[in-house]
Amino acid sequence: MSKNKEKLKKVLHKEGLRFTSQREAVWNEIISSDEHRNADEIYMAIRLNGVLVSRATVYRTIDVLVKNNMVRKLDVGVGPSKFEHKMNAPHHDHIICIQCGRIEEFMVNQIEDLQDSVAKEYGFKLVRHIHQLFGICKDCQ
């Protein structure tokens, strides 16, 4: 069994959920691409592969994956949320062009550390963070 399938099984088991073909299809579709896609795009891609999975199941499955750190949810400020898998992908945040929607990824260790300090200072146990820079990209300026 593939590493990714293992991972899904493990998480579903931990959550007391069953391993089903639909959940596997959603997970497979999400890890098949490194793009930032919304739920409907993922749903459509699965259908194009000839697999029948409902929109509701796509949303439900993505929720589980997000909760378990396998998928990152991205609010791009306009329109539906986008998603990306986190398998083998190092942590990163995003810089987004408000003109053309282009998304670049960045990661600065120093910022990550400073976030931890802030959480500590305020007595919060940090679970996740959103860090998005919005601006005009080179091509759009």
Add this chain to the structure above:
Amino acid sequence: MSKNKEKLKKVLHKEGLRFTSQREAVWNEIISSDEHRNADEIYMAIRLNGVLVSRATVYRTIDVLVKNNMVRKLDVGVGPSKFEHKMNAPHHDHIICIQCGRIEEFMVNQIEDLQDSVAKEYGFKLVRHIHQLFGICKDCQ
């Protein structure tokens, strides 16, 4: 005329928009509090003051204010967006409790500077940023 009224007039003029009593009412309501409120809460507060302004106008006016850096839009991850004025308030970001919804404000110069560096590195002209830390607050742990 008050400083705040001036400010609104200036921005509306710059945008080629007219100064109206409704827009003034929305702006006055927003600057009257330092809380983080959603559009409907702001709408209700205006009505309680006896002023009649429609929900649509509240939304429309907030959009202008956000675009012109007078108001900050806050996506708290669940439910409607919240807003806060930026008059005389130094820039800050937010750390939010995912249990009780409590919101604290923080500001780290070093993070702000690092953001500028990232934007520069990617050739983006930075317009705004979202930086939100989500976790469990002291009381909820």
Add this chain to the structure above:
DNA sequence: ATTTCTTTGAGACTCATTCTCAATAAGGGC
């Protein structure tokens, strides 16, 4: 195989936000 509990799909539903469009009000010129 039978029972029990979970999952699924189709579509209804929610709810924040946006849109429509006729009625009203600003702002500029006279």
Add this chain to the structure above:
DNA sequence: GCCCTTATTGAGAATGAGTCTCAAAGAAAT
């Protein structure tokens, strides 16, 4: 002020992402 043009407003309809419902189908347990 008064007129004219153009922007704004309000009420409610429309939108759209996401959630919920519930009967049917499927998994696990006995």
